[in-house]
Amino acid sequence: MEAAAASLAPPKPSVERLLALAERDMAGVDALILEHMESSVPVIPALAEHLIAAGGKRLRPLMAVAAARAAGAKTVEFRKLAAAVEFIHTATLLHDDVVDSSSLRRGKVAAHLIWGAPSSVLVGDFLFARAFELMVSAGSMRALDILARASRVISEGEVLQLTRAHEIGLTEAMYLEIISAKTAELFAAAAEAGAVSAGASDASVRAFRSFGMNVGIAFQLVDDALDYSGASGELGKNPGDDFREGKATLPLLLAVARTGASEAAFWDRTVERLQQDEADFARAQALVLSTGALDATMDLAYDYADRAKLALKGVGDPAWRVALCDLADVAVSRSA
Amino acid sequence: MEAAAASLAPPKPSVERLLALAERDMAGVDALILEHMESSVPVIPALAEHLIAAGGKRLRPLMAVAAARAAGAKTVEFRKLAAAVEFIHTATLLHDDVVDSSSLRRGKVAAHLIWGAPSSVLVGDFLFARAFELMVSAGSMRALDILARASRVISEGEVLQLTRAHEIGLTEAMYLEIISAKTAELFAAAAEAGAVSAGASDASVRAFRSFGMNVGIAFQLVDDALDYSGASGELGKNPGDDFREGKATLPLLLAVARTGASEAAFWDRTVERLQQDEADFARAQALVLSTGALDATMDLAYDYADRAKLALKGVGDPAWRVALCDLADVAVSRSA
Numbered sequence: 001m002e003a004a005a006a007s008l009a010p011p012k013p014s015v016e017r018l019l020a021l022a023e024r025d026m027a028g029v030d031a032l033i034l035e036h037m038e039s040s041v042p043v044i045p046a047l048a049e050h051l052i053a054a055g056g057k058r059l060r061p062l063m064a065v066a067a068a069r070a071a072g073a074k075t076v077e078f079r080k081l082a083a084a085v086e087f088i089h090t091a092t093l094l095h096d097d098v099v100d101s102s103s104l105r106r107g108k109v110a111a112h113l114i115w116g117a118p119s120s121v122l123v124g125d126f127l128f129a130r131a132f133e134l135m136v137s138a139g140s141m142r143a144l145d146i147l148a149r150a151s152r153v154i155s156e157g158e159v160l161q162l163t164r165a166h167e168i169g170l171t172e173a174m175y176l177e178i179i180s181a182k183t184a185e186l187f188a189a190a191a192e193a194g195a196v197s198a199g200a201s202d203a204s205v206r207a208f209r210s211f212g213m214n215v216g217i218a219f220q221l222v223d224d225a226l227d228y229s230g231a232s233g234e235l236g237k238n239p240g241d242d243f244r245e246g247k248a249t250l251p252l253l254l255a256v257a258r259t260g261a262s263e264a265a266f267w268d269r270t271v272e273r274l275q276q277d278e279a280d281f282a283r284a285q286a287l288v289l290s291t292g293a294l295d296a297t298m299d300l301a302y303d304y305a306d307r308a309k310l311a312l313k314g315v316g317d318p319a320w321r322v323a324l325c326d327l328a329d330v331a332v333s334r335s336a
Numbered sequence: 337m338e339a340a341a342a343s344l345a346p347p348k349p350s351v352e353r354l355l356a357l358a359e360r361d362m363a364g365v366d367a368l369i370l371e372h373m374e375s376s377v378p379v380i381p382a383l384a385e386h387l388i389a390a391g392g393k394r395l396r397p398l399m400a401v402a403a404a405r406a407a408g409a410k411t412v413e414f415r416k417l418a419a420a421v422e423f424i425h426t427a428t429l430l431h432d433d434v435v436d437s438s439s440l441r442r443g444k445v446a447a448h449l450i451w452g453a454p455s456s457v458l459v460g461d462f463l464f465a466r467a468f469e470l471m472v473s474a475g476s477m478r479a480l481d482i483l484a485r486a487s488r489v490i491s492e493g494e495v496l497q498l499t500r501a502h503e504i505g506l507t508e509a510m511y512l513e514i515i516s517a518k519t520a521e522l523f524a525a526a527a528e529a530g531a532v533s534a535g536a537s538d539a540s541v542r543a544f545r546s547f548g549m550n551v552g553i554a555f556q557l558v559d560d561a562l563d564y565s566g567a568s569g570e571l572g573k574n575p576g577d578d579f580r581e582g583k584a585t586l587p588l589l590l591a592v593a594r595t596g597a598s599e600a601a602f603w604d605r606t607v608e609r610l611q612q613d614e615a616d617f618a619r620a621q622a623l624v625l626s627t628g629a630l631d632a633t634m635d636l637a638y639d640y641a642d643r644a645k646l647a648l649k650g651v652g653d654p655a656w657r658v659a660l661c662d663l664a665d666v667a668v669s670r671s672a
Contacts, residue, residue: 014661041492043499095461101453118435121457122494125431126463129488132468136481144480145472156377156456252372 002222013329015057018066021323025065026058026078030085036130047115048122060190062087063215063327067194067208068126070320078197080138081147085190088151089132092158092186094124099162100245103238125295143193150189157181162236162245168256168271176217179224184216200316207315211324219331221301224249228288235264240281250300252284254293263287288309300331305332349665351393352392359403359658361415362394368419372466377498383451383459386444387426391466396526397422399663401549403530406656414533416474417483421526423467428494428522430460435498438580439574442629473543479529486525493517497583504558504592504607506584512553515560520552536652543651547660552645555667557637562670564624576617586636588620590629601624634668641668 008268019026037048061082068078073098096102097110098117112120135144161178191212197206227242228251242249248271256267269285270276288294308328312321355362373384397418404414432438433446433539434453448456464487471480472655497514500506527548561576564587578585584607592603605621606612624630648657 015374025359041495041496041499044492092461095457099457117453118498119495121431121435122491122498125428125460125464126488126491126495128464129484129491132480132484133488136477136484141472141475141477148465148472152462154470155458155462155465156375157378157379159377159455159462162454163377164457170671249506 004238010211011177013324013326013333014328015059015062018062018323018326021320022062022065025069025076026062026081028076028079028084029058029061029065030081032079032134036083036087036134039126040104041174043115043119044123044126044172045257047094047111048090048127050111050114051093052086053328054330056086056090059084059184059219059330060089063212063324064278065214066192066320066324066327067191067212068198069194070316070324071195071198071200071208072144073194073198077138077140078194081133081140081143081193081197082145082190084131084134085193087134087287088147088154089186089296090201091124091127092154094127095121096149098124100241102241138197140193140197142196146189146193146196150185153181153185157183165248166246166272166274167248168253168267170253172250175248175250179220180213180217183220184213187216187219188213190241201273205313207311210310210311211328212332214304214311214332215328216303217286218301218328221250221297221304222332222334225251225297225301227251228285230285231232240285243270243281243284244276244286246274251293251297255284255288255291257286258291258293258312295325301332305329338431347571349662349669351395351398351666352660353664354398354662355416357656358398358401358405361405361412361418361456362398364412364415365394365397365401365418365422366470368415372470372475373421373463375462378450379455380459380462383455384426384429386447386450387429388422392422392426394422395555395623395663395666396425396522398670399523399548399660400526400530400662401427402656403527403548404534405530406652406660407531407534407536407540407544408653409534413474413476414530417529417533418477418526419478420474420483421471421522421529422667423463423470424490425522427463427467428461428490430456430463435494438577439526474590478640481534482525482529488520489517489521489632493519493521495628497598501584501655502582502604502608502610503534503584504587504589508586508589510566511584511586511589515553515556516549517595519556519559520549523552523555523600524549529593540651546647547644547664550640550647551664554637554640554644557586558668558670559642561587561630561633561637563587564621564630566621579606579617580612581611587624587629587633590632591620591624591627594627594629595623622667637668 033052037045037052039045062083062169064078064082064166094111098120102110103113135147155182157178161182164174189212192205192209195208199207224242227249230239242254252271261300266283270280302314305328309325315321369388373381373388375381387656400414400418410647430447433450434456438446439449471483492515498517500510518668524545525548528541528545531544531659536544563575563585579588588607604621642665645661648661651657
């Protein structure tokens with residue numbers, strides 16, 4: 001009943017146990033990251049370093065490393081895949097911030113506000129290409145297939161979010177489809193590619209993929225909840241950003257559904273038509289809290305974290321598996 | 337002396353001979369392109385089709401196909417690489433147009449003006465990822481390596497151009513480095529990957545790569561010349577765009593060097609500080625013509641076309657080689 005207990009009263013989970021196990025591997029991944037963000041074109045390492053070297057929890061490469069080790073990796077080729085995963089992630093962050101005109105990322109001024117949107121777009125392309133160079137050097141065509149597919153699915157999720165972002169009538173199913181593609185797919189692919197590089201059986205590979213997918217969904221649900229709980233400042237973002245962009249995330253969708261006709265005009269103006277004044281976010285936040293939309297979003301996140309741990313039951317090396325499950329708990333414990 | 341004769345008095349070259357030889361292969365490439373730009377997210381095929389299905393000469397996939405056939409390809413796996421090359425090219429066009437805020441592309445309104453810059457960035461990412469999915473399905477790790485590296489070099493060339501674009505003191509060597517990276521590298525990689533997929537010898541692979549590189553440089557030199565000759569409307573672009581963006585292309589750099597102190601203030605204002613009025617392009621154009629900067633740029637393009645043909649001397653299947661050399665002539669015959 002470990003999983004259920006964790007979801008009821010999380011005991012301040014952390015990735016320390018996992019980081020201790022993965023210390024040498026992650027140092028190797030970091031070295032690969034630093035080496036491959038080099039370029040003879042000066043602005044590229046400067047911009048990449050702003051984002052990569054300065055922050056980030058490296059959760060996705062950690063997922064790839066832990067899956068590879070849990071699946072019994074005999075070589076360290078998976079480190080290249082882990083570094084590639086971080087590059088894909090960083091490339092999408094750079095493009096995302098341009099797309100959303102975000103002002104903060106990882107607690108720092110977003111790169112496009114320093115170097116300009118064109119540089120962010122092009123350095124994103126550089127990192128994306130570097131990711132594939134790293135994957136080629138890892139030598140696994142199957143891992144390449146997984147991560148190429150994931151990159152495509154992510155871009156589809158981003159476009160889907162972009163084109164349907166302001167629909168306050170978005171269904172929960174469509175919301176989950178969007179976050180599965182834009183966020184969870186990379187967690188899933190990281191775990192899957194790690195397991196594949198270790199030569200895991202098909203059943204194990206599926207289990208690791210499922211673990212990553214469920215952790216990723218939990219992770220995004222919490223992210224979206226934090227934007228309304230006022231604690232997203234700790235993630236290095238501005239609280240209320242999603243609302244100000246009119247992003248139809250689950251807390252908002254649930255609040256809209258639960259407030260019904262009485263607030264229809266408010267949501268229509270602030271989200272669909274994006275006509276907001278300073279006080280609107282506080283009102284939206286109050287409605288998200290009072291309707292229980294925030295709690296419901298967090299409950300769903302706990303569900304997905306539990307599903308993640310269930311998927312790994314009996315799979316792979318026990319010490320690594322237990323540490324890997326910490327990742328699921330950490331994904332849902334980032335609230336304040 | 338065929339090459340020299342062609343460069344002195346070009347007999348209206350065309351790729352007809354090559355297209356006739358490659359007809360079935362290119363139909364196969366087109367089918368792959370159409371199939372792989374599909375997505376369940378509606379805006380993606382719409383935007384991709386705007387750019388891909390409607391226009392473009394498919395010179396880069398044609399290069400890959402012809403190199404593969406000239407090198408004696410036994411299977412048609414190279415078609416997937418050729419389609420991937422076109423996707424990489426289209427992705428860079430989409431991102432380029434956002435970076436440059438261009439208004440026309442292939443004679444049509446640029447995609448970002450219809451669907452918005454965010455969609456152009458994200459659909460570019462989609463096409464880039466699709467390119468790698470196609471390459472994985474082609475099954476050649478060496479071809480993947482070549483095209484991943486090319487994608488990275490292209491992004492470096494784009495950043496280099498972006499950060500040094502307004503320097504009227506740019507050297508010809510640096511200009512050539514930029515166009516080699518941002519344009520010629522993909523031609524080179526297309527030819528190289530085609531030859532590799534056909535199992536060509538290392539010496540042959542180098543020859544095809546050199547052919548592609550030299551054709552690509554010639555191609556970009558002519559592109560840059562046409563922007564001042566007034567004929568770029570035929571390429572589906574606005575004449576004078578490079579000048580209005582303050583892009584330090586070779587015709588401009590040569591004109592700046594050749595006009596000396598007398599026009600220093602004009603170039604400084606219009607190119608370095610980008611303070612232009614309506615009449616400035618006509619004056620710049622007149623200076624590019626009167627100083628012989630335009631002719632010198634075209635002469636250099638002819639040189640590179642000749643080098644391309646020389647690189648292929650005695651390499652591969654004669655019928656395909658001769659047709660492939662038409663590509664070099666076509667690259668330099670697009671003037672009006």
